[in-house]
Amino acid sequence: MKPCEKWDELIDKTIEPMPGTSRDFKQEWDAVRYFVGETMFAMRGENKEGDSLLTVKLPIGDGEILRSRYSDIIPGYYMNKQHWNSIKLDGEVPEKVLVDCIQLAHHTVFIKLSKKKQREIEDSIHVAGE
Secondary structure, eight states: OOOOTTTHHHHHHHHTTSTTEEEEEEGGGTEEEEEETTEEEEEEEEOTTOOEEEEEEOOHHHHHHHHHHOTTEEEOTTSOTTTEEEEETTSOOOHHHHHHHHHHHHHHHHTTSOHHHHHHHHHHHHHHHO
C-alpha cells in the first residue's frame, strides 16, 4: 500500500483516540484495518487501479447520500456495496466529510456490539480518564 501523505496522518489521528479501537495490517490485502471491539469499521488500502482508499462502514441511507453528493465516494471496494463506502483519498472529498465518515463508521459498528462489549469499552474510558 502506497502512503497517502495528505490523509494517512489525519486518519490515524482521528481513529487513535476513539474508544475501543485497534488496528492491524492484513498482508494478503495490503491494507490497514481498523476495529472497534473485534469488528472492523474502516480499512485503508488501494483498489486494483492503485487509488488510495479509505473504506468505511456506514448506515445504508447515509452512504447513498454521500455517494450522490461526492463522486469520489463510491460503493465499498471489494466489500458489501450497501454497507461499505470507499473514499478516494486523492479525490475531492473535504477533510470534514472524511472525519465525519470515520466517526460515523465507528459509531455504526459500536452500537451493533453487544451491550456487554459496549459497557467494557465505556468502562475502559472512565478508568483511563481517572
